[in-house]
Amino acid sequence: MKKVLDLVISPEEAFNETLFQQVVTKQSGLSDSGGLIIRPIRRSIDARGRKVRVNVTVEVYAAANPPPLISSERDYPNVRDKDQLLIVGAGPAGMFAALRAIELGVKPVILERGKDVRSRRRDLAALNKQHFVDPDSNYCFGEGGAGTYSDGKLYTRSKKRGDIRRIMEILVAHGAKEEILVDAHPHIGTNKLPMLVENLRKRILDSGGEIHFNTKVTDFILENGSISGVSTREGEQLRGMGVILATGHSARDIYRLLDRRQVLIAAKPFALGVRIEHDQNLIDRIQYHCPVERGEYLPPAAYSLVQQTVLDGKKRGVFSFCMCPGGFIVPSATSPGEIVVNGMSPSRRDGKFANSGIVVAVELEDLKAYRQYGPLAAMYFQQEIEQAACRAGGNTQTAPAQRMVDFVRHKSSSQLLKTSYQPGIKSIDMHEILPEFIGKRLAMAFPLMGQKMKGYYTNEAQLIGVESRTSSPVRIPRDRETFEHPQINRLYPCGEGAGYAGGIVSAAMDGERCVEKLIGRYKGKLA
Structure with a gap:
């Protein structure tokens, strides 16, 4: 019963x-x-x-044998000797594409420019402590993608894109806690994700798939309007029935390669702003209406804010992005000479600080000065701001920062607050770094956000910048029904890097859908 x-x-x-x-x-x-x-x-x-x-x-x-919480073990056959497809990128989109390919009887070959998930840790330590940015191994590049060391949130609104429950069950089967099947806003935690990613890798390899680390794709093999394979930095050529392009939202070299090879791409709106850091106890008191502390049974409080602003007669949203209760701000640049910040939380979310991106929508109409870059206009706009932030911080990974009320009042911060950002912060007028339409809208939004969350607008919070990798600044188009690139046969743009996902779960679902479309059309028909 x-x-x-x-x-x-x-x-x-x-x-x-x-x-x-x-x-x-x-x-x-x-x-x-x-x-x-x-x-x-x-x-x-x-x-x-x-x-x-x-x-x-x-x-x-009231019975002894209830049905299992997750579906029975999926069938992952051995595909070692089967026809193969190529997957560029070992983030959620790439790894779930590989698992789905195995289920469908095709051998996946994953090519990842970065290192395996454990080896990435040494490069992240060098980034945090020595300010050394490895362009191929950082918070964005490497096994597991950007999500592995940047929080592990599993909440998505993309219910029409695929079976969310299926993705969650696969994660549980490979080491995630069953709570992610229950909680409204599930979260794994950056300290738990590496083990899960290793288990996914083991599943792919045990089933006959291949994963090649430190393997950077530098060219596409294009023949008669079709992609038959890729070339790597080492000069190797690999071929398969098709290519899943799942490189993530920061692979600028891939965007430049596509543009150089005259493969159709387009500039895409995204969002840009700063990270806001508060004391977590303050956010708890605001959200839970408690006078002192939240108590032992409530988790650290999160928040979500949206504020419309009007500037020069144009309405534009300012909104929170990737809010991390009890979390840390981390350096997420992918090249030397850039400052990029992001947030992450461990599984217990027990850090002293709360942080969130607060960003402004960037539309294509804002990019008139970058028209000469064509489809890469938004990417160069994004990069220019990151480089300005790096110069302001002293050409290291020290990030520019300013107290919140000081920023609104255009006043320099004589003294900054303690921070979770390990490379350190430097007092800078953030208006000097941010484009005027972004800085002005942020300054308009913060006091209004403080009216919605009493106590949020305070000089006991500070801005750390810049938060610029919210989503891809480039879209790689694909057919709405077939998911295939409209110009290049057998090329399947996928996940965040193509502009079709916005997190771990949506990227994983997109990876599955792309591989299903590719195999459905080309299985048994090698390029």
């Missing part, structure tokens, strides 16, 4: 396992003499009222 209950309970009742079992047993009306099995299937925190409540949907079984 099964009952499904929708409960509204206190944080203590929701997160204290003993109390939770007691509440559910009582509400179910079932006797626990035979040993009830209680399984939460959905959980979310409602902090809108003065009293924080937790909404929980739970299944209660």
Whole structure:
């Protein structure tokens, strides 16, 4: 027998396992003499009222053998001797494309410019401590992609793009906690993701797929309007039935290669701004309406803000992006001479600070001065601001920073606050770095955001810049139905780097869909 209950309970009742079992047993009306099995299937925190409540949907079984929480083991056949396809990039899109190819009986060959997930750590340490940027191994490039060392949020609104539950179950099967199947805003944590990525790699290799690290694609083999393979930095040529291009939103060399080879691409709107860092305790007190601390049962509070601004008669949104409770700000540049910041959180989200990107939409109409770059206009705009931030910081990874109220009042910050950003910060007037239309809109938005979240607008918070890699500044077009590039047969642009995803889950779903389309059309027909 099964009952499904929708409960509204206190944080203590929701997160204290003993109390939770007691509440559910009582509400179910079932006797626990035979040993009830209680399984939460959905959980979310409602902090809108003065009293924080937790909404929980739970299944209660009065039988000894409930159905499994995740589907039975998927069939990953050995594809070592099967026809192969090429996947450029070992981020979520690339790895999930590879797993799906194996399920469909095709051998995936992944080419990754960076290192395996463990080896990346040494390069990240050098980036944080010695300010050394390795263009092929950093927070963006390497096994697992940008998400591996940049938080691990699994929330997506892209429900029409594929089966979210399927992606979550695959993650659980490879080491993620079952809580990600329950929580409204699931999160793995940057400290847990490397192990999960290693397990995904093992699955691909054990099934006969290939993964080549330190293998940078430098050219495409184009013949008669079709791509038959790629060339690598070492001069090797690899061929397959098609190419999944899943390079992530920061692979500028790939965008330049596409442009040079006259493969159709287009400039794409994105967003740019800063990271805001507050004390996490302040955000907890604002969001949970608590006078001192949130208590032991509530997780560190998050927030989401959107503020419309009007400048020169044009309405434009200013919004929070990739909010990290209890997290860290990290240097995410992919080339020397740039400053890029991003946020991440460990699984427990127990850091002292909360940080979030606060960014402004950049439209193509803002890029008139970059027209000479054609489809790469937005990319060069983005890069120019990152380089200006680096110069302002002293041509190291020291990031420019300014207190929030000082920024709004155009006042220099004589003293900065403590920060989680390990390479260090330097007091700079951020208006000197940011384009005027971005700086002015941020200055307009912060006081208004403070009206929505009382206490948010404060000089006890600071801006650290620049937050510029919110999404790809280039779109690689593809047919809406076939997902194939409209000009180059067998080329399947995929994930964030092509402009079709915005995070781990949406990228993974896009990788699966692209490989299904490619195999459906070309399996058994090598290029």
